[in-house]
Amino acid sequence: MNSFEMFSASALSAWLDQASDAAPHPPNDHLADLQNDAAEALMAHSFLRHCAPGQAVLVEGEPAEFVGLVISGVLKVCRSLADDRQQIVGLLFAGSFFGRAFETVAHFSVEAASEAEIRCIRRRDFEVLLERHPDLQQHMLSIVLDELQAARDWMVLLGCQETLERVACFFALLLQRGEGGSDRVTFPIGRRDIAGYLGTTVETLSRQVQLLSREGVIEILDGKSFRILDPVRLISLSGT
Amino acid sequence: MNSFEMFSASALSAWLDQASDAAPHPPNDHLADLQNDAAEALMAHSFLRHCAPGQAVLVEGEPAEFVGLVISGVLKVCRSLADDRQQIVGLLFAGSFFGRAFETVAHFSVEAASEAEIRCIRRRDFEVLLERHPDLQQHMLSIVLDELQAARDWMVLLGCQETLERVACFFALLLQRGEGGSDRVTFPIGRRDIAGYLGTTVETLSRQVQLLSREGVIEILDGKSFRILDPVRLISLSGT
DNA sequence: CGCGCTATTGAACATGTTCAACGAAGGTGG
DNA sequence: CCACCTTCGTTGAACATGTTCAATAGCGCG
Incomplete structure (x- = not known):
């Protein structure tokens, strides 16, 4: 209902819990919990990466090779303007998903804002998985809807x-x-x-x-x- | 790439074009173009509604009965704060989809900002349709991803x-x-x-x-x- | 016509930014 | 280990930007 909820469900992790209960998922569970084919395939195609503060994962305007999950640390989603103004449009904590399926060129940069560990999946692999697993797609929809809500909540904060x-x-x-x-x-x-x-x-x-x-x-x-x-x-x- | 694109794909209409080409869809095509089962079912469960300027379609904090499409006119998605500050977090033009599946209580208000016509679908009916038609779901995902991008673009505008x-x-x-x-x-x-x-x-x-x-x-x-x-x-x- | 609503304009005011200076923390090389 | 440097955070004062309040003008409508 307000901006405090903004990171509530930004976790692919939820999908990986095969438990069908509707209880809220803690923000810190992640891929380690995988239990089915798709999740295993996801893991198989993923790799772990460590990021030093300031290191870029995706750069706005450049090809977007990956999507991924934050394991630990904090990443920022941001855009830089001509002069060096920079707006951060989202923070990614442990459990947050980042990147976008079917987006060939990154629309925003993603950078480590602290020491961080992330699990990366090639975007192409992820897209294939998405098309094969409707339930994964459903979960992505739910994640993105939550993020949209969070973004709009933050617009309220920035706007007034x-x-x-x-x-x-x-x-x-x-x-x-x-x-x-x-x-x-x-x-x-x-x-x-x-x-x-x-x-x-x-x-x-x-x-x-x-x-x-x-x-x-x-x-x-x-x-x-x-x-x-x-x-x-x-x-x-x-x-x- | 910038805020001008913000309304580009906020249209369920795209899905209704069974044409599989990747050409951009004009913002003004809408449900009338339906061609398949799901779309027919959608139409069957929908009804047209006229809104005078200022009239509320969804009220933040109240049960969210509908989702829908804008046929003509402009709606605003907004939140009101305690004093009467109000932030508009999105504008909906002809062709735009509004409302959210699986959300029982509206998180934002949706009001007519001008004389407007909308096609409403009961949220429940829409959810059923969504679960039965993976391709509709995929299109919803794409729509919501675009909206998220638009919201973040607007955050940049508001923030800096x-x-x-x-x-x-x-x-x-x-x-x-x-x-x-x-x-x-x-x-x-x-x-x-x-x-x-x-x-x-x-x-x-x-x-x-x-x-x-x-x-x-x-x-x-x-x-x-x-x-x-x-x-x-x-x-x-x-x-x- | 007169009322209500919307938009414009001015002037005082509030808020946040910019620029500059300073202190503290951390890393590097002697 | 210390001196040095760089980065980060804090603080102050001048400044810029946008808001608020109040007055006015234009328009549609009964």
């Missing part, structure tokens, strides 16, 4: 929220992903990328974080880690 | 373009849809909705339109219609 609200949203987002305890939050990526994602600058971001701290909403532990002192107020500040 | 660029983009968008001659453009909806879409206010929008006119890029014919005097400059102003 002020920066304090955006920063609060980002904290709430991380808090909801809930790694590192129920009141702890750690920035998995640098300020530049966060700012890019929030549609603002590092300076403004820094000011708003300090503001949240002065207001007693968060406590700054080491510039990368925070304790959420007042979650209720945080949510309320995030607007909706 | 200034308002003059956004307005130029909007003109370029209308120009590319090319209704009413190759150098004529008509706003199909009011200033309020355009501003909502561009993430700005009616006042700023008005100023930038007047600016484009003073600069000789466009000529204002009657406040709703314009002549594009300098398309090249317009594109350049739109930034990428």
Whole structure:
């Protein structure tokens, strides 16, 4: 219903759970759970790859050879404009799918925003698999629908929220992903990328974080880690 | 490759063309072209509906009974925040599909932004059809992927373009849809909705339109219609 | 005609950006 | 191990951009 849900189902993993229950899937399960033909074929055609921060996986405008899954770390989906403005249109956490079937030329770049491990599948192989397995296709549809919703939620944030609200949203987002305890939050990526994602600058971001701290909403532990002192107020500040 | 393409393939219509050629489909063909079982079933379960400007088709937070196709006119997909800020996350022109399979509660509102005609299908019926017809599913996947791309393109616009660029983009968008001659453009909806879409206010929008006119890029014919005097400059102003 | 709605315009104001300076952390080579 | 350098994050002050509020004009409609 709001931007906190944006990474909820961006995982091919869900399909790989053959369990037909409708329970939500944790974001961290991945290909290791495979159980059927298609999944095995997927694994067979895939390979693991390690990415250093800043390394490009797909480059906008260049041939798109791969699709894949994030195993660990964070990738960013972004577009760069003529001057060096850059907008990040999505963050990919562990379990997220990236790339697009039937797209020969990448429309957006995908880069590691931190140390990351990904499992790559040749796009062609993936397309063949997709055509052979209607249920995989159905799951892709569901994943992409969720991503569309997430993208639109983020459009709302970019289009009509002020920066304090955006920063609060980002904290709430991380808090909801809930790694590192129920009141702890750690920035998995640098300020530049966060700012890019929030549609603002590092300076403004820094000011708003300090503001949240002065207001007693968060406590700054080491510039990368925070304790959420007042979650209720945080949510309320995030607007909706 | 840029935001002008955002409405390119948002049409279920494409599927209904049984022609297997890969040629792009004009945005205005629609259900009337149906030729097979599924399409007939779709038609059988659908009904036509006329909407006055401002009339709601789906309301965010309420049960989502329908999906459908826009026959004529323009609808807006939007979310409203607590104070009466409203962000429009998508515009639906003739040929566009709206609504989402398997979504019981609407995540966004869909409202007529002008006089409009739509063809509605009960969501349940559509879901059944979807499960029975893998090729329909494939087409839905392709439609949704295009919409995701469009949404992300618009995120770039909202996140790091200034308002003059956004307005130029909007003109370029209308120009590319090319209704009413190759150098004529008509706003199909009011200033309020355009501003909502561009993430700005009616006042700023008005100023930038007047600016484009003073600069000789466009000529204002009657406040709703314009002549594009300098398309090249317009594109350049739109930034990428 | 007068009412309501939409669009335009001006001026004060708020918000966020830019530019510049600074301090802290981490890596490299002597 | 230290000096050096680069990168990252923070902070301040001037500046630019867009918003808000208020007033006005144009248009369609009863």
